[in-house]
Amino acid sequence: MKQLEIAIELRKEGKLQESNEILINLANAHPNDSIINYQCAWSFDALGLEKNAVLYYEKAISIGLPDKELRDAFLGLGSTYRVLGQYKKSKEVFEKGLAKFTQDRAIKVFYAMTLYNLNEYSRAMEILLYNLAQTSSDDNIKNYKKAIEFYSNKLDEIW
Numbered sequence: 001m002k003q004l005e006i007a008i009e010l011r012k013e014g015k016l017q018e019s020n021e022i023l024i025n026l027a028n029a030h031p032n033d034s035i036i037n038y039q040c041a042w043s044f045d046a047l048g049l050e051k052n053a054v055l056y057y058e059k060a061i062s063i064g065l066p067d068k069e070l071r072d073a074f075l076g077l078g079s080t081y082r083v084l085g086q087y088k089k090s091k092e093v094f095e096k097g098l099a100k101f102t103q104d105r106a107i108k109v110f111y112a113m114t115l116y117n118l119n120e121y122s123r124a125m126e127i128l129l130y131n132l133a134q135t136s137s138d139d140n141i142k143n144y145k146k147a148i149e150f151y152s153n154k155l156d157e158i159w
Helices: 001-013 017-030 035-044 050-063 067-083 087-100 107-118 121-135 139-143 145-151
Strands: none
Touching: 001 017, 001 035, 017 035, 035 067, 050 067, 067 087, 067 107, 087 107, 087 121, 107 121, 121 145, 139 145
16 A cells, blocks of 8 residues: 555654654545554654554554554553553553563563553562563673572562
8 A cells, every 4th residue: 555655654754744644544544454553553652642542553453463563552552551641551451462472572661661650669670670681781781690680579578
């Protein structure tokens, strides 16, 4: 679909409003196209209009997306709910995303932010510390990888 490609290219060029207008028109013309709904949601997020993105993310997910777009849609919707202060919904979305994409570190990190907002500080820190230890290229972090992983879920313990 030529218009969709144009809208995506405009977004890449930083022409966010133009891209969004095309995507809204496409979503209206093709309401059951999950990719168009996903791209439309993304365009609203890029404009900082998160409230407008929710409906399109939800629709895209419910229609069904290929795995890459589905992963990104879970991350986008969960993050959008978080910035809107809808932390319980954010947590639910991230948990659904993690059930399907169990090893996705980006979803885990954004999930940790939501847990923080829900005052689940220990679990949030555990996720962040473990992922830091697993992914860091910093030599000092790598030297203490085992200790960081070990303590990641024992922050409240006194020895």
